[in-house]
Ligand SMILES: Cc1cc2nc3c(=O)[nH]c(=O)nc-3n(C[C@H](O)[C@H](O)[C@H](O)COP(=O)(O)OP(=O)(O)OC[C@H]3O[C@@H](n4cnc5c(N)ncnc54)[C@H](O)[C@@H]3O)c2cc1C
């Protein structure tokens with residue numbers, strides 16, 4: 001089964017053209033996921049002229065691969081957040097994330113966007129064999145930030161009747177691409193111009209503004225917001241505080257009414273989660289996700305899907321056949337909050353990156369925050385997400401995540417995974433050594449070979465093949481490359497160097 005999410009068949013502005021020639025606006029937004037489109041929405045509502053530009057079609061990035069819980073509490077637990085950032089910032093973090101859920105609710109209602117938005121309760125339940133004191137500690141941390149919470153025993157999942165649970169009232173869920181389709185339509189009405197299939201290759205402050213260069217044109221703007229998931233503006237500094245994790249989702253058909261609607265997730269690491277999505281006729285979809293690993297550090301998606309499926313069938317015996325399987329990438333920051341606000345050292349470039357698995361609420365909240373900063377105001381949430389913050393208490397996480405780079409660079413001296421391209425079957429990719437060089441080799445389904453340098457064009461880490469998604473993953477900062485060498489996920493902006501056979 002190929003990787004397809006439940007949302008991907010939603011069309012969003014399919015007619016957006018490529019940028020050719022020059023264009024000018026007040027604010028240029030690079031990236032058309034939830035972060036970019038929400039920014040365009042907020043700014044165009046305030047009378048700014050806005051251009052949104054994307055390397056692919058509109059909203060074809062990680063937002064098309066989400067599972068779309070709208071959960072305002074830190075998914076790495078508020079207990080952990082408070083340890084790293086203190087009680088005051090933890091409270092502001094919760095308030096800002098809750099405000100993002102309120103903002104989505106308000107926008108879909110006022111703009112009449114049919115996007116299946118629904119308020120419902122979230123349930124954090126004790127993982128299998130895990131101590132209950134995690135629940136007690138989390139209860140205390142959540143009460144301290146002022147979020148509504150109730151302690152219970154049992155969730156309606158088989159074998160979990162005695163597990164300790166926290167219930168969070170009024171969390172929410174949404175169909176992410178129906179929401180973005182609605183936002184994009186409002187933006188168009190507000191005069192926002194969209195360019196698709198136009199990779200931005202360079203962003204620079206120039207002549208009291210910002211210039212953004214693509215291979216066929218240039219945008220000049222008063223300000224730019226880089227909403228490319230991982231920033232293409234920052235070369236290294238912020239990327240060293242963010243680690244990419246690949247995460248997996250399986251959707252099953254289920255007869256309506258078999259599972260009480262709610263958002264369920266456990267305290268395991270990585271955690272499992274469950275949500276329902278309305279389906280056609282008399283059945284719904286159950287989404288079950290988890291099995292995360294650091295990007296590029298495993299290529300065993302089938303086993304991970306099998307484990308998710310057996311977990312789901314044990315806890316929810318009513319699930320039917322598997323309808324969709326997909327994976328995506330989340331960017332965990334070392335202190336669990338994104339980097340949103342003015343790019344360090346810059347006057348006019350703003351960022352929205354690092355979602356820690358809560359990228360939808362980060363995207364919407366970040367749009368409010370960046371818009372307010374661009375329009376000259378300050379904002380009470382600025383310090384929570386400031387890209388130039390120094391999270392000293394997170395030094396251990398910083399060292400752990402950056403070990404990946406050292407281990408990765410050591411791979412350049414290791415042997416190749418195959419001795420010759422003749423070993424590659426149709427549709428297979430692997431690393432080949434030729435002298436001192438490491439080559440990313442892929443043989444497509446028609447038998448044609450695609451050979452590129454295995455060195456990521458961001459800052460040179462060694463790529464790994466992802467056979468489920470048919471792409472090259474960079475374990476260091478989240479770049480992803482298609483078999484033809486083109487980057488499909490930032491921070492890389494350049495294609496892999498082709499290598500002769
Ligand atoms: C499986 C999964 C489950 C998740 N579950 C949840 C959840 O339940 N709740 C939650 O809040 N979050 C969740 N997340 C995280 C969330 O979905 C993402 O963090 C969020 O959608 C990212 O939005 P974005 O706008 O930052 O990035 P994207 O949607 O990736 O958009 C970035 C855009 O930038 C474009 N771009 C990149 N480089 C360039 C360039 N050089 N030039 C032009 N354009 C460029 C890309 O093409 C892309 O369209 C999940 C993620 C995954 C993968």
Ligand code: FES
Pocket residue numbers: 239456457458459460461474475476477478479490491492
């Ligand atoms: S993403 Fe930074 S080196 Fe590859």
